[in-house]
Amino acid sequence: MQADPHQLSLSLSRRRLLQLSALGGMGLLGACGRGSTVQLVYGRGEFPSAWAKRLPDPWRAQPLEGPEAVLSARGAALMQLGDGWLGSAEAMDWQSFVPPGTPAASELWEGLAPEAQLLTRLFRPEPAPPLAYPWAFGTWMLVLRNRRDLVSRSAEGWMLLMDPSLRGQLVLPASPRLVIDLALRQLGLPPGDPASLRDPRLGDQLVGLRAQAAALDDRDGLNLLLSGTVEAAVLPSQRVLPLLRSDTRLTALLPASGSALWWNLLLRPARTREVPPLRWLLQAREAPLLNRLLAAGWVPPLRRELLAAALARWPSAVASLLYPEPAVLARCTSLPPLQPEQRDWLQSLWDRSGS
Template sequence: MNRRIFLQLTSLNTLRWLALSTLPTTLSACGTNPDNTLNVRLLKNSIPPQLVRQFRASLEQPASLNFAAEEQLSHLFDLLTPTETPAATTQQQLLPWRRTPGVSQLDLVTLGNYWLSAAIQQQRIQPLNAGELKTWSELPSRWQQLVRRNNQGQPDPSGSVWGIPYRWGTTVLAFRRDRFRDLGWTPTDWNDLWRPELAGKISLLDRAREIIGLTLKKLGQSYNTANLDDVTNLRSQLQQLHSQARFYSSTHYLEPLITGDTQLAVGWSSDVLAAMERYPQINAVIPLSGTALWAELWVRPANASNENPLVNQWIDFCLAPERAGQLSLLTGGTSSTALGFNRDLPKELREHRVLFPPNPLVQRSEFLLPLSEESAQQYLRYWEEMRSQPVT
């Protein structure tokens, strides 16, 4: 990204950060009919407050819009009350669990795509009628396929639609400009994590699917490889990567980068873009061989009423192509309808290679899909073997 684009985006995003950091977590309207209410729990900073206010202004009848934010996707998963609680599978052991009581009377909840399979299996959510949504056809086919699942949570082209993707992003390499200027090169792909000059200077996500997946990608394999034993040199590559690591965390992986204790970090684009706003010495790149894609979805709790017309109105309003730029720029995640309409966005935004990666790079990237029980056990075993030695 050139300096002009960087400065323009930083200026706009700093205003966004200041606004979001001072807003309450609940946006509601008073003096309205209690029967005309929309109760939403969403991931903090994933929807601009301005969008909620604009939606309220667009309604023909006054409504109470109760939008409350949660800090973590795991917290949102816990709000979805299961109708039954089966024993946890190995696949679910790969998730960062937090067990707390669910909350009733919610109409919509943000859910990460990685949690979708477990939410379906545990009957925490109900299918949506995508045919009633005006914007469903605006979503790219891969995004539609992501949320079509059978009742066991497995991808199924003829399955029900269990969520509506509204925002997405990537796993990126974040790095210190100043440190790499001294090294005389900048990261471009996953194989740079194995460079000897970065030993003990890397932060890694504490997620088996992400770290094993990027190693698979380095070896020319898929993030969703079913049998790890078939991948030549995978174990040795994982051990070498572990020896490079200084720090593992899925929540605090950027702090060592900011303080200079590490020089390179694997992280999620929304987190990294927020850090780039405040710390200009940090830059980011999407690995050229492809990366993991993530998406945030609107899902309906299993106990939600089907009689609330505000649900579809909000989803259509949120996904309208004319709002793709606003959602993308103000949240650090890309609107799910932006890929098909990015020609209508400002040139500075279209050229942002983290928010809007080139289509060939998106095509080389993958959503993390659910594994079979046998494959999940294998991933967990490889992860435990990799982590059995202390970090440097």
């Protein structure tokens, strides 16, 4: 049967499936011979169970309590981490995600959106090899509970956070870097430009933004919002999007100025000899699993046209939050690990804004 050219990277031919099955078996013979399981470790709640349950034998997915525990799991063959934790482990701790020369490995990288390319190399310049597999991404968005008055002013973008009615009714991210990113966007300054951090207006803007917040706690921010403790929160899209169809009290806004992007990655520790199960990884790009991942807010970072059919199943307003429109996505930025001098400057800026 002739494949739809728009779905070419998402639909594997029977021959390719057989090749990948054979490759997966070759990569796992050693583990089977040792009579042991091969572990993928992930932070609890940071990996979709529908996908984890499809892992082929002898692989097993093991949830752990947070990224610190993931980084400490010495026997793991694959690790799940968010991009915010990349600075907690040196690049030398990771090896090429797929061993050089592995047959059919190109299948894994075909179709990735341009925004994902830097993440595969952990922000290192070419020709660095792919060290990470970015399997999900999204934005940070403003979520409002029963505030139609503010929704009607959505064109104000992130400046809505400064509305007097939200003072003490707002939860901001726990990460100082993300709050600084919000302040930069409120001022219309490009977050990716180092000169923006030296703008004399930034300090005052950050002071005002922090004064609005009841808490800096994106982990429990959704619970605070749902319980009515606060009326607004800035949250990662994955936690919010699954609720929009069922909870009519909530409205999610992604301002036209964009946001920082969050990334979810799989990495291969330097000490493992196991080859990632390629066929299993590629299943996340195909129905029906792809539809389940999108419903849970996990969006594969593929080129837009490769997700068009799956996104068409959603209302257009929700689809544009799952995968932002090109003009908005162009204004979204990834946050690379900080250099020591950058970290010191941001820490100083943050400390001054809270005094």
